[in-house]
Amino acid sequence: DAMVIQNPRYQVTQFGKPVTLSCSQTLNHNVMYWYQQKSSQAPKLLFHYYDKDFNNEADTPDNFQSRRPNTSFCFLDIRSPGLGDAAMYLCATSEDPSGPPQHFGDGTRLSIL
Amino acid sequence: AQTVTQSQPEMSVQEAETVTLSCTYDTSESDYYLFWYKQPPSRQMILVIRQEAYKQQNATENRFSVNFQKAAKSFSLKISDSQLGDAAMYFCAYSLKGTYKYIFGTGTRLKVLA
Structure with missing residues (x-):
């Protein structure tokens, strides 16, 4: 059964x-991450949440925002997408606040016209 | 600043053979974690193996094992008895203990030949 579900x-x-x-999770994990992965590149961390504590990476553009209304759900908002924002966006969770991302979703591939 | 380098963009291995993927990293810290992730085509990224820097013993998970050389800042992944399902992009990653930031390498694409 899928444990981290990304739509669409x-x-x-x-x-x-x-x-x-x-992104939604059925694992009840405290930590949720959003990564951006461009073609043939490593995933790049955008944000993470520990419970409701939001942590923004210093180099994440202001154009990117995130919300976590409850433990299960997390959203990534891109306010004014540019062509450079076309990428795969990965959501991940971790039970251990000091541990690695353990469970990843399938990702959402974003295209910009 | 910490960096992770995977110098092999692509590797090939014959089915049932053994392959080693290289990873080097740079850090001035002493307490950290290293990881290998597997990302099959169009599928979820999976955590394969994890190594804690203060543990000298190399981590092993079934057919996957690492060669951790702390002084040389090297962290290679060995896949034994390679299977077609091992074909994927493999990412090496570093994390300073107590932080959430995981620094990924650029990945090595592994092809398994039947």
Whole structure:
């Protein structure tokens, strides 16, 4: 059974049109992460939550925001997507606050027209 | 600043043979973790193996084992008895203990030949 679910698998949006990607987990893990992965590159951490404590990476553009309304759900909002934001977005969870991302979702592939 | 380097963009191995993927890292810290992740095509990334820097014994998970050389800052992954299902992109990652930031290498694409 899928434990980290990302919707949708594929998202197409227009240049400058806000888009929201969602992630849900059935593991009740405290920590949730959002990563951006561009083609043939390593995943890059955008944000993480420990419970409701939000942690933004210093080099994450202001264009990217995140919400975690409860333990199970986490959202990634891109306010004004640019062509450079086309990528795979990965959500991950961890039970151990000092441990690695343990469970990844399938990812959402975002295309910008 | 910490960095992780995977110098082999692509590797091939014959089915049932053994392959070693290389990873080097740079850090001035002494207490950290190292990981190998597997990302099959169009599938979820999976944590394969984890090594704690203060443990001298190399981690092993079934057919996967690591060669951790702390002084040389080297962390290679050995896959024994390679199977077709091992074909994937493999990422080496580093994390300073007590932090959430995981620094990934650029990955090595492993092809398994039948």
